[in-house]
Structures are given as structure tokens and as C-alpha cells.
Amino acid sequence: MGLQDAMNTRIGGWSSKGLSGGQKRRVSICIEILTRPVLLFLDEPTSGLDSAASYHVNEIVGLARHGGRTIVASIHQPSSEVFELFHNLCLLSAGRTVYFGPAAAANEFFAVNGFPCPSLRNPSDHYLRTINKDFDQEGGALDKKGSQASxxxxxxxxxxxxxxxxxxxxxxxxxxxxxxxxxxxxxxxxxxxxxxxxxxxxxxxxxxxxxxxxxxxxxxxxxxxxxxxxxxxxxxxxxxxxxxxxxxxxxxxxxxxxxxxxxxxxxxxxxxxxxxxxxxxxxxxxxxxxxxxxxxxxxxxxxxxxxxxxxxxxxxxxxxxxxxxxxxxxxxxxxxxxxxxxxxxxxxxxxxxxxxxxxxxxxxxIGLTFPNNQAGGPPPSLAKRS
Known part of the structure; x- marks a missing residue:
């Protein structure tokens, strides 16, 4: 994980300030790996990491080849090298599954449906650009007059x-x-x-x-x-x-x-x-x-x-x-x-x-009458005001 230089750094408290955001993320992944889980979920493990660090972090996918381990990771815009590490791929658009199957077969799937990947383009970038529908609506908010809400x-x-x-x-x-x-x-x-x-x-x-x-x-x-x-x-x-x-x-x-x-x-x-x-x-x-x-x-x-x-x-x-x-x-x-x-x-x-x-x-x-425990005494009352 490339954490040799931070070997003696104490995690937690004020001393953890010596670690960068990427190092802290790699440490959290290492902690989970120590328990040797059969199923491991990683939510954007490469956020805040450069391309080299992202590749080394995602090499943990190789753990799936040993001991029957399964790793599920959500990654936004992976590099071509990182993308090649995954065996299966699931692409979602607007909450719906667009593709779910072997990562190596995704290129053929998009080509058959009329969206072939150019030869010099990162396949993951092409897939995400093709299925993304967030920017298809005409007339964005920036083009509207008076964008400040009332x-x-x-x-x-x-x-x-x-x-x-x-x-x-x-x-x-x-x-x-x-x-x-x-x-x-x-x-x-x-x-x-x-x-x-x-x-x-x-x-x-x-x-x-x-x-x-x-x-x-x-x-x-x-x-x-x-x-x-x-x-x-x-x-x-x-x-x-x-x-x-x-x-x-x-x-x-x-x-x-x-x-x-x-x-x-x-x-x-x-x-x-x-x-x-x-x-x-x-x-x-x-x-x-x-x-x-x-x-x-x-x-x-x-x-x-x-x-x-x-x-x-x-x-x-x-x-x-x-x-x-x-x-x-x-x-x-x-x-x-x-x-x-x-x-x-x-x-x-x-x-x-x-x-x-x-x-x-x-x-x-107001309006209540209370009993008097003294024999012969009149009961106290609070009359309603007119």
C-alpha cells in the first residue's frame, strides 16, 4: 500500500495529522483486509489518490483469486489499468442497470448497441459518457435568468x-x-x-x-x-x-x-x-x-x-x-x-x-372547589372570573 514511510505514525488524535487523506484511506482498507473477509465492499477506494496510488490500491482485487474472496467496489472514472483489474462490471444509469456481466465483454456490448469505443479512448470513460443522462436536459440552470431562488x-x-x-x-x-x-x-x-x-x-x-x-x-x-x-x-x-x-x-x-x-x-x-x-x-x-x-x-x-x-x-x-x-x-x-x-x-x-x-x-x-379536612369549615373555592 506504499505506507512504509508512515510505519511509526500513530493513528488517531492530533498525531494523525501527519497522514494525508490518501494515506488514511489506504490505512482503512488495510484494517479491513487484516480480518481476511470473504466479502469486502469498497466505496470509492480511489478518491483522493493519484493514478499510481489508485492502481496499487486496486491490486487488492487480486485477493479474489486466492481463497475464494469476493470484492465489490464502486469507482468513479477509473484509469484503464485499474479498469482491467476487475472481472465483472455493473453500470448504472438513473438507478437502472445498463450492463452487468464480464468486464471484458462490455466493449462488445456497447459496439453491438451502436456505441463502439474509439481505439484510443479509455473504455471506462466511454461507458460512463454514454450512459450518463444528467446533462441531457436542455436549458440548464445557468442559462436561466434569475437563477437565485425566491x-x-x-x-x-x-x-x-x-x-x-x-x-x-x-x-x-x-x-x-x-x-x-x-x-x-x-x-x-x-x-x-x-x-x-x-x-x-x-x-x-x-x-x-x-x-x-x-x-x-x-x-x-x-x-x-x-x-x-x-x-x-x-x-x-x-x-x-x-x-x-x-x-x-x-x-x-x-x-x-x-x-x-x-x-x-x-x-x-x-x-x-x-x-x-x-x-x-x-x-x-x-x-x-x-x-x-x-x-x-x-x-x-x-x-x-x-x-x-x-x-x-x-x-x-x-x-x-x-x-x-x-x-x-x-x-x-x-x-x-x-x-x-x-x-x-x-x-x-x-x-x-x-x-x-x-x-x-x-x-x-379557577372554578374548582377543594374539600376541607377541618370539620365544620367551609370548603375553599376559586370562583371563575367574569
Missing amino acids: FLTQSLVLTRRSYVNMYQGSWLLLVTSCNLHWGRVFVLAPSTMTLAELCSIQARGSMLMFVAAFLTFMAIGGFPSFVEDMKIFGRERLNGHYGVAAFVVGNTFSSIPYLLLISVVPGAIAYYLVGLQRGIDHFVYFALVLFVCMMLVESLMMIVASIVPDFLMGIITGAGIQGVMMLNGGFFRLPDDLPKPFWRYPMYYIAFHKYANQGFYKNEF
Whole structure:
């Protein structure tokens, strides 16, 4: 493989910078050969190699002659010497098989069908040029006036691409499982709590606070996809393909279906399993508040990804920001008890948990009557506002 000069080079870490791209590719092929596989797949093993290195790399095809080994390789534009090393040839065009058979018989096949290979031309170049249909359409994109796509087109394309790449649906089961578990905590409470304690304001408030804070915290799972999207965005923006506005619109609209699904399905499980206020209007309000909270967390993590491109530090930064917001959202400490500099002004008013808690509490408590465990005492109630 021509790697004698790199014999003492350590692979991995910073020291691997001493190897070129072609040498790294040859090393990866050697690692696979060491296991003596019966079947070996090589995806473009000659990319980044010159003609001489490509020939030596493809000499591993000779392994097929010993021990009954089979090697399948995909190669773009091989040299004539490399092409002669292969026994069988498969040519594809537009996803369809054009030729599959002995490599030596391909020349006759093309000649019989009216495409003979000129005597001084590389056979592989002739075959690929003949079957290639990518450039047959008239009027290429470069000839069209106004080749820059409109903002609407950019947004639609980015939305579709981001929608395909979104994987929030993969952690939908995790959110559902969590809802089942913490929902059962409140459902199983009657065995250890009195009716008055079960229906207390504290129990319901704790449950709703969990929804507004810790459940929406799971939306941080979208951060890895944001980091990868930001890398692609930086390159494509420099090339002038689209701007910041189209990127934000595309990522926002692609997230909406997933976040709605996560808000409605696990939200319904938690809402009705615990036994909150009946009525479709109460549940719709509950799901909408949960959806908006998750959208805010997604937006927050997108901002963090644009500032902190490192995966680990980004997760830590996003979690820290949300933790500060939870602490000052009005549940753990009353607003009047918070130190005014920074914690109350402005953090208490910046934290979205403040507004989520208010919405959840008003939706749940207004109109409810709670039993009084003190004999003769009137039951406390919260009348609906006019």
C-alpha cells in the first residue's frame, strides 16, 4: 500500500495529522483486509489518490483469486489499468442497470448497441459518457435568468430538508414514557394520601410546575441537529444560496409538527391520567401552553447552537440557562422573596416559566372547589372570573 514511510505514525488524535487523506484511506482498507473477509465492499477506494496510488490500491482485487474472496467496489472514472483489474462490471444509469456481466465483454456490448469505443479512448470513460443522462436536459440552470431562488422557494426547500432530518419523533417515546411514570405518581397517590391532600393546591401546583419546567426541558434533545444544521448553514450562506431569514423560517416550520405531536399525545396521557379539570377547552389550553414552551426551548437551543458550536458546551450552556429560569420562575421562590438585582429584575420577567405557570394554574384552579379536612369549615373555592 506504499505506507512504509508512515510505519511509526500513530493513528488517531492530533498525531494523525501527519497522514494525508490518501494515506488514511489506504490505512482503512488495510484494517479491513487484516480480518481476511470473504466479502469486502469498497466505496470509492480511489478518491483522493493519484493514478499510481489508485492502481496499487486496486491490486487488492487480486485477493479474489486466492481463497475464494469476493470484492465489490464502486469507482468513479477509473484509469484503464485499474479498469482491467476487475472481472465483472455493473453500470448504472438513473438507478437502472445498463450492463452487468464480464468486464471484458462490455466493449462488445456497447459496439453491438451502436456505441463502439474509439481505439484510443479509455473504455471506462466511454461507458460512463454514454450512459450518463444528467446533462441531457436542455436549458440548464445557468442559462436561466434569475437563477437565485425566491425567498418562498428557499424557505420551502429548507423546511422540507429540515423536516426530513428532524429526529424529535425518536424521543417521543421517551417523553411518553416519562409522562406515564410521573402520571402514575399522582394516580397512585390515594393509597398513601387523604382525599384532601390529594386534591390540595400544592399537589396540583407541583404537577403543573413539572410540566412547565422539567418536561419542556426535554426539548433540549433537538440541540445535536441544530449543531449540524449550523455547520451546513455557514457553508451554504457563504456560497450565497440563502440567508438567515430563510434558514430560521425553514427550521421553525419543520419543528412545528413534531412539537405538536409531542404536546398532544404525551400531554393527553399526563392530563387525563392525573385527572385534571375535565373539558376539552381546558385540555386544548394545556396542550397549547406546553407547545409554546417547547417552541421557546427549541428557539433557545438554536440561538445557543449559533453561538456555541461545540456539542458538549452547548448542552451545558442551554441547560444552565434553563436552570436559572426555573429557579426564578416563581415556584421555588415567591417573586417578593427574590433578590431584586438580576434574579427578579430581569430574570423573573425573562423566564418563560413564569408565564407558563400562571397559564397552567389559572386553567386548572379557577372554578374548582377543594374539600376541607377541618370539620365544620367551609370548603375553599376559586370562583371563575367574569
